[in-house]
Amino acid sequence: MRRAVVACLTAVAVATLGLAAAPAGAAPDPGVLHVAPDGKGSACGAHDPCALATARDRARALVPDATGDVVVELSGGTYRLTSPFRLGVEDSGRPGHPVVYRAVAGQTPVLDGATRVTGFSQVDAAQHIYRAKVPQGTASRELFVNGVRAVRAQSAKNPSGFSVTATGFTTSDPSYASWTDPAQVEVVQNNAWKQMRCPLASITRSASGGSDLTVDPGCWNNNHSSVPNPSFPFNGAGLPSLNGISWLENAYQLLGTPGQFYLDSAAGYLYYVPRAGENLATADVELPIAPELLDVAGTPGHLAPLNDSDWRAVYTGSWAYSSGRHLGDLGDDVHYTSTDGDAVSYTFSGTGIQMLSETSSDEGSADVYVDGTKVSTVSGNGPERLAQQAMVSVTGLAKGTHTLRVVKTGGSYLLVDGFTVIPDVVAPVHDVTFSGLTFTHTTWNAPTAEGYVDNQAGVIWDPTTRAPAHIPAAVQVHRGARITFSGDTVQQTGTSGIALADQTQDSTVSGATVTDTSGTGVSVGEVDDYYQTDPALMTSGNTVSGSVVRFPGQEYQDAVGIWVGHARGTLLSHNDVGYTPYSGISLGWGWGWASSCSLQAKQGLPDPCLHGTTYGGGNRIIGNHVHSVMGVLFDGGPIYTLGGQSAPSEFAGNVLSECIDGCNMIYHDEGSSNWNTHDNVVRFSNGSLWLNLWTPSIHDDTIHDNYSDTASFNNNGTDIDLQQATVVTDGNWPAAARAIIAAAGPGTPTGPVADDDDLRVAYTGSWSSSGSRGDGDLDDGVHYAQQDGASATFTFSGTGVGFLTETNSDEGDIGITLDGVDKGTVSANTAQRQARQSLYSVSGLAPGTHTLTVTKRGGSYLLVDGFTLT
Template sequence: MPARQRAALVAIVSALLTLGTSPLSTPSYAASSSDLYVSPVLGNDHTDGTARHPVRTLRRARDLVRARAAHLTADLTVHLAPGTYRQTTPLVLDARDSGTNGHRIVWQGNGTAVISGGRQVTDWSQVPGRKGLWSAPAPQGLTDTRQLYVDGVRAQRARGAVPVQLTRTDTGYTASSDTLAHWKHPADAEFVYTSGEALWNIERNGLGQWTEPRCRIASAEGTTITMVQPCWDNSNKRVEFPDIPGRTVGMVGPGKLTNGGKATYIENAYELLDQPGEWYLDKAARKVYYLPRKGENLTRADVEAAAAEKLIDGRGTADAPVHDVAFRGLQFSYATWLTPSQPEGFSEIQAGYTVTGAQGWATQGLCQYVEGGTCPFASWTKMPGNVSFAYGQRIEFGDDVFAHLGAAGLDLGTGTKDSTVNGSIFTDISGNGLEIGGVDGQTPASGVQVTDNHLYGLPREFHGGVAVLNGYTQHDTIAHNQIDHVGYSAVSLGWGGWPDKIGDPATPNSSHDNAVTDNLVFDYMQMLDDGGGVYTQGLTGTSMTDGEKVTGNVIHDQWGLGKNVYTDNGCTYETVEGNVLYNASYANVASRHTDYRDGLGNNDPTLVKDNWWEEGTADSDNKGLVTTGNTIMAGLSDVPSSVLENAGLESQYGGLLDRRIGSVSVPEAPSRVGTSTAGADALYVTFNPSFVDGGSPVTGYTARAYDAGGQEVGEQAVTAGEFKKTALVRIGGLTGGPFTVTVTAANAHGSSAPSLASSPLTPTAATALPAAPSSPKLRTARTAATLAWTPPTATGDAKVVGYVVTVSDGRDPISVTGRDVLVGQPSAKGMFRVIGGLTPGTAYTVTVATVTAAGTSPAVKVTATTRT
């Protein structure tokens, strides 16, 4: 480049760095003579880092910071020019990289500086004899990865049904044939065990309906499938109490993979490359294979293979913390996490915590309950962050993007203190979005403020992950965030300490004074079950005064079985106040536990106060569980507008919702397709909707039925709005059987790849009517009432698809449909619906009847008088 042209470009970049910051950034800092400048395009690491002579790499900038940090008289800003900063190893920061004398080190981008752990994949060509399949040489230095992205859109590792029948053994499986032994590289393949509520011909595999463990094949020889260790033992040999069948000493989930250890599907094999958007890395041949989606052109696309496992690694210690460092206007992308591909695998407990080590199943976190148990109780292994800090003080992330990442996005771990995450986006992350604190009994995180962030479209790979994971912490605040379209729980707090299941009191921990307030949470638990919008385990403090506060949140539209606010085992001293809670399966607040024992047989002290909800539970003091002042809501008009408007992003951060990350693409395929008979010639189909929409809202779904020979024999489309209401699609005109069903999702950009197929099912005539519901109750307010009932245990020869409610005031019958209808019946979870438009002081008789494909059951009725 000519010197004059280069000088002009440097001047432009310098001006942008000095003046051009994102409008969402926390206060920008004027450039001073001590500021440093970095450009991945124009920089040179042999220069001094001035505006006219920027350095090229973050590491060189860090070294220059170290030379100046001890003598700061103002904040020192490291200005990052637009471009991609490729990291083969993390930018390691320690105490030497901290601000001093009351000033900060500020790493400042302008929204287009990307800190990347990716390797570009280039030189694509079509594979002879494989229509549509392309290949490229693996980039230099790439030995393995779990993620590939095409123009910022995550590709799916090749996956499909397990092609053989498997019988579990001590070391793996015996297969019904030697098919897997003939694959190119069977030891690359990974079994995935998707859990969930047992429903409609959907198998419950895995280690609890909130988990999705993964283990790789070690070898396939003939019909003998050997699985990698220790993943296999950690997933199948967890210690159980000898006198409590099925109860693990860890007290979370089963002792071994359920359903005979059957895998839901298999992933990462060349032989499974059959759908657009799928890819495979042949490590032996050093080739990347990809089946392009419609409209993708690999000769022009930016294809990134995630290579580095960490982008920034803040390595503080208790004696020498990293402190007074800020990251603003930066994007962190294209990092991976390779442990699940290794013998350790991914033996999940919950929320990305795993059992690890050769004897993990026998000792890890089991403390006093087994000989040699490690302490503290329930101290399992936390998923790492692609950006992480330990013992960081006054660390700030503002106006940043965490996207296209392969582990947790950001981990502010043990010893983090007085730090903030503000105005940032977390999306397209394999596991947890943001992690705070730890579960290992060391120094808790404290004073972390997580405010005005948008977290959505995650987790993408480890589906038991959550948007915000808060471990053992003190004085943390999670406020004014929007969390939507997530696979499991939105916010998960606390960990450990629930041996109530064997009659022991909760284990003390260091948590207290944490708050989850004024967040907007919706469309959560879109894939797994038994979680919540806000989910808590373990003691939250030492009293109601310093216990956890969940206040002012608006939480709605949950798909999987669970609660809006879930106070699970061990959760004690929690206040749930002033929230708006609706559209849950099966409760707004789960709060009655007996984990805490004070010698009087009391329940866990919990306060559920002044919420707007649909549950309608009456005021009471149930041995320490206080329910008071809650309002039944028939609709949002019953809630003060100020409460609704205050939840979620504050007005100055509304622009986060309009920022697009990556290219617009088709949605992710739906998951967990299940079927039930809808009569002699029809099937009902249900599935988990696509919570990753590709940057354009999902408009509808199409279900397709196939006969045993793979021939399509029927299809039915449904709009996204209608499916959200009914959770059902009906495919008619089927004769014979059995049939499998796949489902695709559509948006303005096109249709997704098909889902994995349902288990085969043959339609049968449905003639036997179901039993009526039982235990109807009418919980009344002045102008509304909550009708609650228990689903029937006998459903005739078909599954429950709805209920019919009538009200004695002559209004039209009310049709009750939705996902809670489907998951509530087999698990015997209570149902409820709000009936609005009632007259104060009036007696009403309400009936409810069960609906299946065979017809409608007799109705049961209940009478009550509304309040005056």
Template sequence: MQRAQRAAREAATTAPVRVLLLDGTHRLRRPLILDHRDSGSAGREVTYRAAPGARPVLSGGLRVTGWTLHDRGRGIYRAPVPRGTRSRQLYVDGRRATRARSAPFPNGFTRTAAGFRAADDAISRWRRPADLEAVAVLQWKVTRCGVASVTGRELTMRQPCWANANSFPALWAFPQLARLENAYELLDDAGEWYLDGAAGRIYYKPRAGERLATARVELPVEEVLVDVRGAATRPVEHVRFEGLTFAHATWLRPSGDEGYAADQSGFHLTGTGNAPNAVGHVERPTRTPGNVRLRHVRDITFTRNDFRHLGGVALDFDTGSQRNVILGNRFTDISSAAVQVGGVLRVDHHPSRAADVTRDNRVAHNLITSVGREYQDAAGVFVGYTTRTTVEHNDISDVPWSGIALGWGWGLVDPGSFPGLPGATPGMWGTYTTPTTSRGNRVLRNRIRRFLSVVWDGGAVYTQGRQGTNAADGELIAGNVASDKRPAGGGNVFYTDGGSRYVTLRGNVSLNNPIGRTNFGPCGLTDSLELCALKVPYGSDRGGCRPYGDITYRGNYWQHPDPFWSACPYPPHPVGVRDEGSTVVGSAKDVPRRILDAAGRQGRWRTQAGAG
């Protein structure tokens, strides 16, 4: 790949350039890194594409072979890998295996200041107890912190992950143990695996019908497949990726001391000095990076590619991404979000340079399914502070939280610093007199199925913060069809959350999305969860927690029409809410066929999304 890149770089100044990838798996031991020297120009694009009839795979995986039966009684097999190998995922014949894990909410664990106390000292006698990872599932957050040491019954957690996770209020901190992961001793169910990287061994318990002698077993070991590194003064421009498969990459930061202390939608806390806060969010979180990542890029196109079996965000357009197109791709089995556009930091919401604005990007006709497999707080598509982003005609299904999430800040960095979070105060994240870059964004005619499949307090389309300076340049959510939410998952199908302002919802449809419930976990695990037994109805087809207002509903089709504004304690009712001609429906037959047919991928993209 690097040789082809050098040849393309030399030729790109005189004519369009095509780099043709032949059939087969191209294993990358370092990422393909592009900078401004790899740019094309208008009419002289540089294209990386599949050769005719080929299905090339850019893989960051290590093929695992040499399996032998290790424990006949438990049905566990073992294979060698290079010493020091690190990974968080394993795939057997194209199917994600499960990291060895405990039963949900294991008995006998109580919370301590430093971590957890077990019912007995059995864990201290495990072969590598410091490989363990503790997981918390908390409303819309899923947090993961590693175990630093085990002494007797005491599990001491890694820092700064433990401190960061517990900087949030109790309900959203790390109050209880949802499960333990990543120990040989937890290998008890078929399809589970454990990697002892220090010893250079991997263990797996096959599923029924799997034969490891012939199975294709892939262990992702690289974190980045393609890294497009533009700069504000030297962006990367006019590059296309067509018909390729990006597969088998991991993301290793959560396995370190920082873990994964979730804020929201793939953004998390890192470093030290994150002071306790009362609102459940921080001003400067860290993004989950992409296995294919781009920054300060213009006129980049991804068309008909496959993104599969990836351990971070699949495709990540960071700060300064302008006029890019993500068209007709297929995303499946992704640990975090499928697509991420724009950021949430000051350089994104109040940039000092026009080159830092993320604007005029399009995400269209993509098939997105089974995302958020590991970081279940992630959306299918996340859009941060951006101008004129269009997310249209996508098919999104099987997402643990929200299908599409757009916006950030909960009003706190908007002019006037609207406190769109319980416990927030104006000015707590600074004082701004000018609007953010969020304006003119469009969420149009997407088909979203089976959302809120794991956590709760999200929606099919979730938005927050001020979205323009008036209704004309605000956010438009139109023609989207959302259905088949997990029945127990509480949330608003079309969710205008904290600080939402200048949002128009027109011609959207909600079908088979029963009102869910709250769920703060089992009782008796910690004294801090007074609400653990409180499972009450939560949500509707529309509504939100502390939106500002200036929200217009026009010609929508609801099954649960009453807006849900009571999501937060002492909520201010939003101002300027207009409801113009919505219809209550019982089933799909009550919705005009033209609206249902127009949602999701259209034309050739219905059958041609992805590389093959």
């Protein structure tokens, strides 16, 4: 399971969309509908605003006759939602004139899926546990207190004494058997690149006097006994499986640690242990209950193939059935015939259908009939065997009941591998813009009952169908076109952040902030549409640019910052992606599916091979800053690619920094092909390879003109044009590398604090980075030096600055220089470790650009934790 530069689009998007507020005193714009959290009526005027749903319905009526954009303007405040705000095809704008949902200038409208909880009282003084009443049946896996994520009550990490049984786990400790409501308890394991979760069925006293933890049988089967492993193109290896415990979660008896909570849904009580300084009489305690906040959906929604054995397929003639072929067929089986005149019929309700087959030299021709009328002749004859090919594609039928009939007319064989029904008109919701809105607080409760059956990178298996699925998102676009998110914020979710799903096209996430999500930050595309040949049914032309995506995977730790599946013409440009438990950016799927059988054989994969095609290609990953990654899991990296690219793709101008553990800095994993990888800067790799091409199915990549602080790489690929990176020591980056660093990311950050991995910090001398420390550092990481004379220079614009570090007995003197002037030394030496200590600060500087340099003068370590700005 191994796995140049464009400008930020935000300013252009804002200007194009006409988002400037009307000048004071201007006449009301009849094309602007006004909304407020307490809006009512239908006027939707500036002085009598309406509700959001009312404005949506009014906008529908305005679009046909509008001469420009139709604008729905949201005033600041909290819009409480228990279900998503929905837009359909009927809510579309027009090309060049979208329907715009935007914030009133200077105000912050918040679409919030939580209910506020009050009325806490202490119920256990010894454990400092407080309780509040909530409606019985309230379900949620998340809680936020004063804007900080709380943690479901959980055990210490890696509890000892457990062993695997046929039904779960056993331990000699009898205390678990006394836990109340064991069916609400989850067992969690982080293993390699996967996180697996299962609810328990029971906890009982074992025959030996300990405790037997019986895992829910269905989840135990999916995560342990029979892990889904359909192999290419859905999965690489299936394993690892759930075979240990990283922690136990969600039992009342686990409460006691500040910041943890337990929700007793049946009894209607929320329990919480406050952190230091939290007063529950005044705290803002938010319990997410909405599964989603925004749903923008065209038709027909998600398309997925059904197997050739589907009950609606009727085979007439001398057909045979073959399974266990290991040729990459859907479900590893086909129906086939060698007799001309044999036919397969499939009756369906919808507007179109596709039939999957194989191509090969022994395949022949067939006539295609719809409702008794011949519409085409197709052929499966080809020079090599390719599985899951869309041999028949019929679209544009009137919505209703139809019958497809395919009749063999020539060649040795006709194979049927599956059918994809298109149940509705292919009609994207289109030309809608969201600007300046904040989306916060969602929950996803399915894992509570079914567990979390992981594949990789936030792609999971449906527990019932065992088909590929995704963590749902707070903001979802299904089959959209020209949908724009500009300057929006998605934060504090129990789901993923933004999903451009179901073959969305030409849509943009620009200047967004997506942070503190349980799942993936931003996702684009699908994993089960690789076979598509119809451009209207492909994910294409989407952009994620100028955005900040941080702290994804806060619950489901296999999730990544930005994920792209099968897609054409995707641009990931100048984003800041960081603080991830697994990879930062992941693009592609299918493993070695698109690699030839000869390359698969070189890899040692079985013969015959699982080989097909994918439409993905022409993608660009340009100018991103990806940092502080792999904080929990293994076998990923800052930017990770997977599977074949059918057209040349580009990976350039990125700064890849601060691997925490288990990294490959530039990771072209299995099947990655046709990448032009150049002009990237790799730094603070912490012992990782700057490049890993681990197997022969990685092929036809060109890698050149990169810069790295390590010379180590691995190249077992095929037909790789590889140039060793320019290796740089002690932070002495050449001018070209410095230019890449300066241009990466969404531009100069704003805000009162800069972390130690901020691109404005230049490290000179021998430095390393450390993350996931658990010592209270800013964003849980630091840079550190052990060599006297090593320095860090922070270049900033402002009138004041402060330096943050840790103090400890192994810290020493630090030299301070401001704008080239020596400001003396400060000491970081203290008897005990203290995090986020401000040892130097200055204010009253002349407005403009300044530099602060800190230099190690003594002690064992100098730690840089960050800088404060005025």
